[in-house]
Amino acid sequence: MRRALYAAPLMAIVLGACADNTQGVWDPPAPSEQGTPMAAVDDGITLSSWSAERLTGVYVDPKGTSTITFDLAKVGDDIFADVKGIGGRPIVKIETTATDYLFTYMDGSLTLRTSKTFVAQARAMAQTNPEGVSTDGFAFTGDTNVLDDMLKLPEVAKLPELSRALGVRGFTGNLYPSSFVLHKMARQSADALGISVAKLDVPITENGYCQAYPNEWNQCYGMCGPGCSCWSWVCGNCCYHHGCAVHDSWCREGKWWWCYNISAVIALFGC
DSSP: OHHHHHHSEEEEOOOOOOOOOTTSBOOOOOOOBOSOOOOOOSSSEEEEEEOSSEEEEEEEOTTSSOEEEEEEEEETTEEEEEEEOGGGOEEEEEEEBSSEEEEEETTTTEEEEEEHHHHHHHHHHHTTOGGGOOOTTOEEEEOTTHHHHHHTSHHHHTHHHHHHHHHHHTOOTTTOGGGHHHHHHHHHHHHHHTOOOOOOOOOGGGGTTSOSSOOGGGTTTTSSSSTTOOOHHHHSSSSOOHHHHHHHHHHHTTOHHHHSSEEEGGGGGOO
16 A cells, blocks of 8 residues: 555646647746735745746745755646756656646656646536546556656655745645645655644634635545645635545555655646
8 A cells, every 4th residue: 555655656737738849848927026925934945036927935944954846837738847966866747738738747757638628627527526537548658667866856755844934934726826736745755754743823804705614524625735634825714625535536546656745746736
């Protein structure tokens, strides 16, 4: 069972109808310093730019043993992510083309490709039948053992810590879509490695339009977080979300490749 959990890919599910450059790959928006994030605190994060569309920076864990650099962007359904570890070691890169989403792991040792058409169909199904969403449209090329190796990296174990620290600063997935992929990667890292993080409360108004902590009798199916342990900063609240329900369904069906690890594909479904 543990082997199965480690084999689960870093899930980065991302959607898009994008404009190409001459190489056919979407160019993310230029970095900027928009918005008013929380004043700098001693959380190890140094941001070089922040906006709803793009978030770039560096994280050094409190012990100074791990470094993560991140360049994240999202505009509509177009997504870009470049996450690197110690010494600039490539971990995960996500790009959007006119027709596909391409995920590259560990500097090209493994790639995953899925089409926008497949993702759009799967996302539509998730609205009414999350249990029926298939994984058949995701294709790997290369050595899938790379996903096991990736989970052994000390930087990957620090992703949940980084994700929550961004949430504390106010960089939640709903207010800053550019941060969403990293939050989802961190969430799956925590699942695969058995990492727990402290609860982070959000304003009551954030939960005013939905049922907070839904389906408590069913381990809070559809809420972002393990069981009823809410990761409020991923989607901005502790409510039911279709994308989270897809993840929960894959886990319950034993599709470990897709519900654990850091393939990051689940990010394609959004909240």
